[in-house]
Amino acid sequence: SQELTSKRLRTAARLIKGEPCLVVAPIEAVMQRMAPPSVISAFTQTVRTGMVIEPASLLKKFIDAGYSREEMCEGRGQVCLRGGCIDIFP
Known part of the structure; x- marks a missing residue:
């Protein structure tokens, strides 16, 4: 699974x-x-409070790791970019 x-x-x-x-x-x-x-x-990315990360590069890393880009995250393995925010459903 x-x-x-x-x-x-x-x-x-x-x-x-x-x-x-x-x-x-x-x-x-x-x-x-x-x-x-x-x-x-x-494919490991550490994100900490206060870090500045370019949303597009982080999104690409998730997609390269096998996440599917969606308009809205509703299940595991999905990621979406809305404005400057990335939603991830690990």
């Missing part, structure tokens, strides 16, 4: 960054192939 894939990628990104986390998973889940760390890092 898209939700499970999203959770796996979030966990992988945390592990790649060296953030502390506890992973409890069945062996079948651990043995599944994932994208290499370099690919996960390339």
